[in-house]
Amino acid sequence: MAEERPIIWITGQPGAGKSTVGKALLESLQSAGQDVFMVDGDDLRALTENADYSQAGREANIRRAQDIALYLSRQGRVVIVAVVAPFLWLREEFKSRANVKEVYVHTTEVRGREHYHSSEYGAPETDYLNLDTTDISVEEGVNAIIGFASIT
Numbered sequence: 001m002a003e004e005r006p007i008i009w010i011t012g013q014p015g016a017g018k019s020t021v022g023k024a025l026l027e028s029l030q031s032a033g034q035d036v037f038m039v040d041g042d043d044l045r046a047l048t049e050n051a052d053y054s055q056a057g058r059e060a061n062i063r064r065a066q067d068i069a070l071y072l073s074r075q076g077r078v079v080i081v082a083v084v085a086p087f088l089w090l091r092e093e094f095k096s097r098a099n100v101k102e103v104y105v106h107t108t109e110v111r112g113r114e115h116y117h118s119s120e121y122g123a124p125e126t127d128y129l130n131l132d133t134t135d136i137s138v139e140e141g142v143n144a145i146i147g148f149a150s151i152t
Helices: 018-031 041-048 055-074 088-097 138-149
Strands: 007-011 036-040 078-082 100-106 128-132
Touching (some): 007 055, 007 088, 018 078, 018 100, 018 138, 036 041, 041 055, 055 078, 055 088, 100 138, 128 138
Parallel strands (some): 007 078, 007 100, 036 078, 100 128
8 A cells, every 4th residue: 555645735715726826736746756636626516516505515525525635645646635625623623534734725815706705614723834825926835835745
């Protein structure tokens, strides 16, 4: 069995830059020869045809992302997950049982996705990287994540 690799769990409200930073991180790690896979929330919902944004629907989507990430991590891949995942308790539970590096992406900039914001969103409280994308470049965000997650 392969060594369990880190799961980079990028969370935050819609429009904060989760997918943008996640995709740039994916490209950077692939260029460095890492075996890496990305699970994006919008892609996962399209794949599973889950348009249910109730608490139960969101929880099911998050658990699906967690299951996929854990499976791939145990296969020796670095996994990037970029999803809103509003429930702090669910993210904390996952961090307690897997090699998860949580990245909280947020901004004060208006980016046009604010109408999708989750009123249920609970920001991380412990053991996470605080990534304010308001005044940094995507490359700076990627470098911060690589350093935080100790990906070599």
